[in-house]
Amino acid sequence: MQDYGKLVAQTKLMQTEDQTEATEVSVVIPCLNEAETLGRCIEKASQALREHRVAGEIVVADNGSTDLSRTVAERHGARVIAVREPGYGNALMAGIGAAQGCFVIIGDADDSYDFREIPKLITKLREGFDLVQGCRLPAGGGSIRPGAMPFLHRWIGNPFFSLLARKWFHAPINDVYCGLRGFTKTMYQRLDLRCTGMEFATEMIIKASLRGERIAEVPITLHRDGRTIHAPHLKTFRDGWRTFRYFLLCSPRWLFLVPSAAFIACGVLGYLVAMPGLRIGHSTFDAHTLLFASLAILCGYQWILFAIFAQTFAVTEGFLPPDRKLERFFELVNLERGLFLAALALLAGGALLLAAVRQWWLVDFGNLDYARTMRLVVPGATLVALAFQTAFSSFFVSILGMRRK
Numbered sequence: 001m002q003d004y005g006k007l008v009a010q011t012k013l014m015q016t017e018d019q020t021e022a023t024e025v026s027v028v029i030p031c032l033n034e035a036e037t038l039g040r041c042i043e044k045a046s047q048a049l050r051e052h053r054v055a056g057e058i059v060v061a062d063n064g065s066t067d068l069s070r071t072v073a074e075r076h077g078a079r080v081i082a083v084r085e086p087g088y089g090n091a092l093m094a095g096i097g098a099a100q101g102c103f104v105i106i107g108d109a110d111d112s113y114d115f116r117e118i119p120k121l122i123t124k125l126r127e128g129f130d131l132v133q134g135c136r137l138p139a140g141g142g143s144i145r146p147g148a149m150p151f152l153h154r155w156i157g158n159p160f161f162s163l164l165a166r167k168w169f170h171a172p173i174n175d176v177y178c179g180l181r182g183f184t185k186t187m188y189q190r191l192d193l194r195c196t197g198m199e200f201a202t203e204m205i206i207k208a209s210l211r212g213e214r215i216a217e218v219p220i221t222l223h224r225d226g227r228t229i230h231a232p233h234l235k236t237f238r239d240g241w242r243t244f245r246y247f248l249l250c251s252p253r254w255l256f257l258v259p260s261a262a263f264i265a266c267g268v269l270g271y272l273v274a275m276p277g278l279r280i281g282h283s284t285f286d287a288h289t290l291l292f293a294s295l296a297i298l299c300g301y302q303w304i305l306f307a308i309f310a311q312t313f314a315v316t317e318g319f320l321p322p323d324r325k326l327e328r329f330f331e332l333v334n335l336e337r338g339l340f341l342a343a344l345a346l347l348a349g350g351a352l353l354l355a356a357v358r359q360w361w362l363v364d365f366g367n368l369d370y371a372r373t374m375r376l377v378v379p380g381a382t383l384v385a386l387a388f389q390t391a392f393s394s395f396f397v398s399i400l401g402m403r404r405k
Contacts, residue, residue, distance in 0.1 A: 025049065025056035025122060026099030026185075027107070027115065029078075030091035034109035035068040037226040041107070042076040045115035052119045060109075061095030063087070069109075089193070089200030096188055105182040111226030112148060113180040120218045121182035130187040130213040133173045133205070134220040137162075140174030141219030148222045150236065153177070157240050161202070161247070168252055171209040173217050176202055180220055187213055194318050198239040199246045203319065206250050211321055249314050256307035263300030267293040275375060287374035294382040301386060305393045312400045330401065338394030342387045349383025352376045 027045045031038055042058055049056040060073040063083045073080045083094040096104055103125045107113045113134070124132040136142040136149070137158065144154065158177050165171040179201065187208065195203045208215055270293025273285040308329075314320040356376040360368055 022102070023055055023057055023100040025054050025103045025105060025118075026096075026101030027056060027058045027105045027118065028061060028092065028095035028099055029058070029107060029109045030061045030063060030088060030095060031065060031069050031073070031109045032063045032091070033065045033067045033069060034227070035065070035072050036229050037111035038069055038109045039072045039076050040111050040226065041109050041113075041115055042073065042078050045105075045107075045118065046077065048116045048118050052122070054119075054122060057100060059095050059099055061091040061098075063091040085196065087196040088198050089196040089203075092200055093193065093196075096185075099185065102185055103182060104185055104188065105180075107180040112223050114221060114223060115180075117180070117220050118182070120220070121180075124216045124218060125182050125184065127216075128214060129216040130184050131204070131208045131215045132182045133175065133215065133217045134178040134180035135173070135175040135217045136178055136220060136222040137175045140217050142175065142221065143219070144222045145224055148224045152236055157236070161240075161243055164247055165202070165205055165209070168247070168255070169206050169209040169250070171205050172215050173205060175217075176205055178220070183208075192318050195246065197242060199242055202243055202246060206247075207319075207321070210250075246319075249310050250320055251310070253307060253311070256303055256310075260300040260303035260307070263296045263303065267295075267297030267300065269293075270296065271379070275379075277371070287371050287378065290374060290378040294378055297382060298385060298389075301389060305389065308393075308397060309400065312397055316400055330397075335394050335398040338390055338397075342391035342394065345383045345387035345390065349380045349385075349387060352380030352383065356380065 027049070029038070029041055029045075038060070042060070045058050048054075049058075058076075058078040060069075060078045060080045061083050062070050062073070062080055063086060070080050070082075079098075081094055081098045083091045085094075092106060096106070103122060105118050105121055107115055107118075117134075121132045121134065134142070136144055137154075138144075139159075139162075149158075158175060162174055162176040165173060165176045181201075181204075183204070188204075190211065190213075191204060191207045193200060193203050193207065205215075270285070270289050273280070274287070274289035274293060278285050311320070311323065311326055315323050315326060353376070356373050359373055359376070
């Protein structure tokens with residue numbers, strides 16, 4: 001007990017002395033009912049700062065704990081920040097906002113990360129990197145102790161999302177979900193992070209990659225979760241889906257434009273062979289081909305519209321940095337021009353449908369030559385559908401892009 005009391009006293013003295021000089025490192029630990037393991041995390045972080053003579057502080061962002069987490073944190077010499085808004089991202093944003101250090105280290109309070117490894121991150125930050133990501137996976141030199149990571153996380157979820165981060169956003173990391181990382185306070189302020197839940201971690205990596213921040217990765221060891229009282233806060237399928245949704249929101253254009261262009265090209269090709277009723281070999285292309293071609297065109301067009309919606313929302317809400325290409329697109333394609341194109345498509349489609357009705361009228365509303373009539377009905381209906389999609393999508397995008405506080 002005397003050794004423990006001496007350790008706490010030394011930690012408080014170190015932090016008090018450090019306040020007289022510039023605080024270099026702030027260790028921020030989000031917390032929600034982690035009294036069982038929080039003390040060990042603070043002790044290890046304090047030990048790392050003390051042994052490497054780092055001027056630092058430990059900040060616990062308490063996200064509404066109902067156990068003794070706050071008492072434990074204060075007893076171990078940490079500064080506690082009360083965070084009312086629930087969510088992993090909210091807790092971290094409040095803690096980072098209160099941090100006084102020019103470097104910030106974040107890590108979970110479940111004792112799965114050994115905070116005595118934070119000097120590895122500090123070294124890289126001192127070398128000039130803006131973001132230093134820990135890596136638990138062997139692909140990046142890390143290691144995972146037996147039972148420390150669920151099977152689905154280790155072999156499916158984490159490798160999959162890490163691969164997407166590398167391929168879609170060119171992030172030089174192998175472990176996108178690692179919760180132990182360090183970054184400069186100035187980079188954090190530049191990123192203007194918005195996600196309030198578990199997506200906060202991936203948002204930081206994606207934005208940092210897109211903005212060209214200097215990113216490094218250091219191997220660390222993941223230990224078994226030290227909690228026995230309650231289950232982990234991370235929910236595999238819920239948080240995995242939310243991460244994938246965020247990836248789609250920020251995804252590169254080619255992810256949507258390439259398949260949508262392929263769909264539309266197939267649809268146009270179908271029209272070219274079906275409208276004149278071409279026969280190629282033993283195959284005859286007729287009205288049914290037109291239906292399939294129209295379906296391909298409508299699906300491809302909707303795919304393009306979704307890409308525009310997602311990119312517009314992501315930029316206007318700050319999930320992605322400003323995009324000059326998107327701005328040039330809207331300079332060319334605005335609401336008025338969209339409505340004009342929709343009107344042209346509606347007139348052309350309506351004319352074809354009226355021509356089909358006229359054919360029906362000519363036979364006294366009796367039986368029709370369906371192969372002939374469908375060559376009017378199918379493209380007419382398709383043009384009308386495209387007209388409505390264009391008109392309402394133009395209004396929707398203009399609403400998304402409205403400037404507001």
